[in-house]
Amino acid sequence: EENEVKQALVQFMEKLFTRKCDKKWHKGMEHEHRPLHWQLDRNKPCEDQKEKATKNAVAHDNPSTIPSTTASSEYKAGAGNQTSEYSLTSVETGMVPPLVVLTSPLLRGLTFEELLRAPAELLGRGKHGSLYKVMLDGGVNLVVKRIRNCGISSDNFKTRMKKIDQVKCHNVLPAVAFYCSRQEKLLVYEYQPNGNLFKLLHGSPTSQIFDGGSRLNVADSIAEALAFMHRELHEDGIAHGNLKSMNILFNMAMEPCISEYGVMEVENQDQSVLSPKNEIQNDNANKGHAYSTFKGDVYAFGVILLELLTGKLVQKNGFDLPSWVNSVVKEEWTVEVFDRALISEGASEERMVNLLQVALKCIDASPNDGPTMSRVSLMIKSIKEEEESSITFDP
Numbered sequence: 245e246e247n248e249v250k251q252a253l254v255q256f257m258e259k260l261f262t263r264k265c266d267k268k269w270h271k272g273m274e275h276e277h278r279p280l281h282w283q284l285d286r287n288k289p290c291e292d293q294k295e296k297a298t299k300n301a302v303a304h305d306n307p308s309t310i311p312s313t314t315a316s317s318e319y320k321a322g323a324g325n326q327t328s329e330y331s332l333t334s335v336e337t338g339m340v341p342p343l344v345v346l347t348s349p350l351l352r353g354l355t356f357e358e359l360l361r362a363p364a365e366l367l368g369r370g371k372h373g374s375l376y377k378v379m380l381d382g383g384v385n386l387v388v389k390r391i392r393n394c395g396i397s398s399d400n401f402k403t404r405m406k407k408i409d410q411v412k413c414h415n416v417l418p419a420v421a422f423y424c425s426r427q428e429k430l431l432v433y434e435y436q437p438n439g440n441l442f443k444l445l446h447g448s449p450t451s452q453i454f455d456g457g458s459r460l461n462v463a464d465s466i467a468e469a470l471a472f473m474h475r476e477l478h479e480d481g482i483a484h485g486n487l488k489s490m491n492i493l494f495n496m497a498m499e500p501c502i503s504e505y506g507v508m509e510v511e512n513q514d515q516s517v518l519s520p521k522n523e524i525q526n527d528n529a530n531k532g533h534a535y536s537t538f539k540g541d542v543y544a545f546g547v548i549l550l551e552l553l554t555g556k557l558v559q560k561n562g563f564d565l566p567s568w569v570n571s572v573v574k575e576e577w578t579v580e581v582f583d584r585a586l587i588s589e590g591a592s593e594e595r596m597v598n599l600l601q602v603a604l605k606c607i608d609a610s611p612n613d614g615p616t617m618s619r620v621s622l623m624i625k626s627i628k629e630e631e632e633s634s635i636t637f638d639p
């Protein structure tokens with residue numbers, strides 16, 4: 245009898261110990277490598293509560309639209325019966341809309357359910373939503389942007405995504421799929437493993453040297469791609485809307501690619517007229533000026549040029565890069581603005597000044613004089629040509 249009691253005690257202690265170990269092991273890893281649906285469930289709803297309330301009311305009034313038990317109950321079980329304020333699938337009533345797969349042959353046949361079940365890791369939570377890295381079977385890595393506050397209705401979002409998909413541009417990262425219901429807007433891209441322009445410029449001091457020639461190439465590629473997109477999508481009024489160095493990603497070949505094109509919208513009917521209604525609320529263009537969406541992109545591109553030339557952050561502890569550059573140039577201390585790394589590598593001062601002039605034109609507050617992206621792209625190309633011919637003829 246004593247032995248039995250001892251054994252039971254040992255088993256009990258073992259169980260207790262294992263549980264403690266498990267807890268420790270999971271500590272701090274709650275957000276890592278859980279299925280995507282689990283991560284989405286834990287977050288707050290993307291759309292406003294009003295829309296959710298209306299939707300729920302509709303579901304109550306109409307028994308035929310009671311939440312589908314197939315997907316939602318399964319996902320809840322998978323999430324360890326976590327009760328959450330909001331569940332992606334449990335609020336979906338009736339049919340769950342399909343995942344629209346756009347371009348990628350890699351994803352052909354991928355379903356929304358498969359995407360939700362795949363392990364995911366939170367990469368960032370920005371102003372316009374959260375971003376997850378999702379690992380599919382077979383080694384395909386995707387990112388899923390859960391969009392918040394984009395100011396676009398569901399119908400408009402679907403139309404925009406399809407229109408943008410028709411415009412192929414080498415330096416613009418295409419969305420490979422999207423999902424759009426009344427509660428959710430998800431955009432899917434291929435995962436780009438080589439970081440972004442922000443990290444390259446402002447990352448650790450030990451990061452690889454980003455020389456003048458490479459910076460000029462990045463400026464040229466981005467300007468050309470943006471000019472192309474503006475031309476192709478001008479009639480539809482679809483500009484980027486949230487251009488910044490963090491949205492310039494480097495692909496496998498280390499070529500810069502503009503990401504998240506057209507995800508944000510500013511209400512604007514007439515793209516050629518600047519009206520106070522058309523204020524861009526984007527990180528780079530948040531200057532309180534009235535800009536059309538396309539002008540907003542030109543401004544944001546100008547800020548990226550300033551980042552490339554100065555190596556400085558756009559904003560930090562009250563410091564504002566465009567204002568600082570304008571004030572230094574006004575005092576005729578132009579050379580002071582350039583990144584020390586560029587000066588010490590012996591980059592041509594003339595070319596840097598020319599590029600700075602382009603940047604200043606882009607961020608010029610006077611509405612009617614601002615250049616279009618096509619004009620900006622041409623100006624940068626001519627600076628690049630000068631640079632190339634100087635290298636060719638330099639003994």
Ligand SMILES: Nc1ncnc2c1ncn2[C@@H]1O[C@H](COP(=O)(O)OP(=O)(O)OP(=O)(O)O)[C@@H](O)[C@H]1O
Pocket residue numbers: 367368369370371372373374375387389433434435436437439440486490491493503
């Ligand atoms: N396709 C991708 N592959 C790899 N990394 C990506 C991809 N898309 C974005 N990232 C990176 O993930 C991080 C988080 O991106 P996210 O879009 O959430 O940030 P953000 O642009 O600051 O957000 P927001 O625009 O909503 O304020 C950034 O470092 C971004 O460069």
